[in-house]
Amino acid sequence: MRRVADLPWQGRVLEIRLHARRFRCSDPQCRQRIFTERLPETVQPKARRTARLGESQLAIGSRSAVNPARACRANSPCR
Numbered sequence: 001m002r003r004v005a006d007l008p009w010q011g012r013v014l015e016i017r018l019h020a021r022r023f024r025c026s027d028p029q030c031r032q033r034i035f036t037e038r039l040p041e042t043v044q045p046k047a048r049r050t051a052r053l054g055e056s057q058l059a060i061g062s063r064s065a066v067n068p069a070r071a072c073r074a075n076s077p078c079r
């Protein structure tokens with residue numbers, strides 16, 4: 001079972017518990033042998049959060065990021 005953080009709901013932290021199916025390859029020469037079900041629209045392989053939570057955090061991060069040029073101008077005494 002995988003635990004994946006998702007967007008909060010009603011102010012509560014959400015964690016999704018995923019049961020991904022596993023498939024075995026019938027080819028005895030196969031190097032992979034076992035495949036785990038992928039859910040690319042929901043969560044990337046080995047990710048700890050859903051794609052939509054990642055996108056949301058990225059949007060918040062880019063909005064609150066300091067613009068270095070603007071910060072420099074604002075702090076410059078010789079402006």
Ligand SMILES: [Zn+2]
Pocket residue numbers: 025026027030031032033
């Ligand atoms: Zn195979």
